[in-house]
Amino acid sequence: MKMANRGDGSLTKSAEEAGMVTAIGTISESPPKFKKPLSFYVSVFGLGLVALITSWDATSLAIALPAITSQLHGTTLESFWASISFTLGIAITQPIYVSISDVLVRKPPLYASLVLFVVGAIVFAVADDMAVLIAGCLVQGLGGGGLYVLQDIILADITSLKERPMYLGLLAVAIALGTVSGPIVGALLSDFVDWRWIGRVNLPIVGVSFLAFVFFLRLRAIPMSFMAKLHRLxxxxxxxxxxxxxxxxxxxxxxxxxxxxxxxxxxxxxxxxxxxxxxxxxxxxxxxxxxALPFRIFSNLTSISSLITGFVHGMVMYTMLQYLLLFFKAVFLEPPLEAALSSPPVCCLAVAFSFIAPVIIQLTRRSRLLLWLGWVILTVSLGLWCLVGQTTSRAEAYVFQSTLGVGIGTVFTGAQVPMQASVTHVDDTGLAVGTLIVICLFGALVGLSIGSTVFNSVFQKSIAALGTLPEPDFGPAE
CATH class of the missing domain: 4.10.860 (DNA Excision Repair, Uvrb; Chain A)
Incomplete structure (x- = not known):
């Protein structure tokens, strides 16, 4: 078996030929016959906790933000910055974490991400004004950017291409569970307990993940001095x-x-x-x-089409989830908690099919047909949502949600498998995964921006068409 060395201790054998990457990073010609060690499963569990808490934080704040802004006497502008600071921190740091982890190996940026995430959560939990809260969200986002990409990169490091779809599905389940529970738990905490618990709940979960990584995560080290690695950045x-x-x-x-x-x-x-x-x-x-972003990962149509898929999927998924809660609050006049409880159909089916899709790919060894089917379902679902109006029944809304969840879940993990299979060198697998996640998040930013523009334009025209509105009646003065 021939393997080239790039001069930094990393192997340049193709991902298809490399066969198996075990939990300690060794490469063999065929899948090992022995059972995986306990350290592997504990590490995967830690990655699942990271995926759960990062996706939970991304969705829990929005629904609690009105109550937080009111209690801290914040302005509309401060509320806006609080809502985007977490996402902004993630967006600007993801590629940087990908590059650093590719040179310094994974653990140093992983630990730095966990520390920043916890510090941001603590600042958020103790904030007594909006400026401090915004700073906490931003710092947490700076850590979240690393956690978002490193969870998939590390999973790619410790699994083979053959078994990876199943573990990607498990990770997707954790992400989807966080997305589902975020608005619900956020509404419960802000309405019945204390919104500060949105930050506090991060601490034990991140703590368990940190211990799992310190004592059980085994990754291949690059034989190079620390200063030499820094010069490579x-x-x-x-x-x-x-x-x-x-x-x-x-x-x-x-x-x-x-x-x-x-x-x-x-x-x-x-x-x-x-x-x-x-x-x-x-x-x-x-x-x-x-x-920091080698262009060799864009060298074939498979990787390019996977990145386009990730960008469009980010546009659709984040925008639809953003306005789904608004739909239930504005059309069915549901309070925040009830609106959050009305969204599980889309999220639960996204969870299910995020796991089912990679399992099907693993069994059939085919991903293209499943991706086509996922996009057809997603397109039909978006068409059905174009029919939604004031007369839409709850049953119809739940059916439309269900088809949306099937499409989102199928494409969510289905796009990652061909992206990983497209790399020329096995060491580029993590880089390819990280790039796909970065592109997906930028798609989300573009989608949310377009959605906001369209919504505001249509909303203003609809209000103008109503003419002069009657003055609100507040009842007799006390």
Whole structure:
């Protein structure tokens, strides 16, 4: 068996030929006959907890934010920044974590992510004004960016291509469970206990994950000194991406929420960010010796189509989940908690099919047909939601939710398998997974921005069509 060495201790054998990557990173010609060690299962459990808590935090704050803003006497602007700071922190740091983990191996950035995540949660839990709360959300997002990508990258490190779909499905179940429970638990805590528990609940879960990784996670080390690894990092490339992504993500977040699309406050940073990202791409392709984003992962149609799938899926999934709660509150006039309890059909079926899809791929060794089917179901579901109106019954809404969940879950994990199989070198598997997650999140930012623009435009026209509205009757003065 021939294997080339890149000079840094990493093997450049193709992922298809490499066969099996075990929990300690060794490579063999065929799957091992022995049973996996306990350390493997504890590590997977720790990754599942990380996936659960990061997705939980991403969805729990939004529904509790009105109560938090009221208690802390915040403004509309402060409420807006609190809602996007977590996502913004994730968006600008994900590729940086991917690059650092590819050079320093996985554990140092993983531990740094966990520490930042916990520090942010503590700051959030003790905040006595909106500025401190926003800072806590941002710091937590800076840690969450690493956790989001590293959970999939590490899973790719400790599993083979053949068995990976099943474990991806298990991880997707944890993500979907966090997404399902986030709004419900967030509403329960803010209404009946204390919204500060949204931050406090992170501590024991992250603590268990940290112990699991410290004592049980076994990864292959790169035989190179720490200083040599630091010199390999593409510092200028990471700086370009952080600045460009921030400048581009901010106007996408506030377009038509704080400022209109036509405002210079939206257009100028967006264009500047876009130009910087173009410069980043040129630098990575032509100049950087150790690029943070190697263009070899875009070398075939499979990887390109998987990234396009991830981008569009991020647009659809996050936008639909965002406005689904608004639908139940505005159309059925449900309070926040009841609206959160009305959304499990889409989330539960997304959980189920996030697990079923990779299992089917593992059994059939085919992913393309399943992805086609997932997109057909998702497209039909979106078409059905176009029929939703004031006369829509709850039964119809639940049926439409169900088809949406099937489509989201099927595509959610189905796109990861071909992306991982497309890599030329086995060491690029983690990089490919991380890139797919980054692209998915940017799709979410674009989708939420477009959704906000469309919603505000249609809402304003609908209100204007009603003419002059009657003054509200507050009853007799006391």
């Amino acid at each position: 593409d510092w200028f490339g990471m700086l370009l991406f952080a600045v460009g992504a921030t400048a581009m993500a901010l106007p996408l977040s506030w377009a038509d929420a704080l400022y209109p699309w036509s405002s210079w406050r939206t257009l100028v940073p967006f264009v500047v960010g876009l130009v910087i990202l173009v410069i980043f791409g040129f630098y990575e392709r032509k100049i950087s010796v150790e690029p």
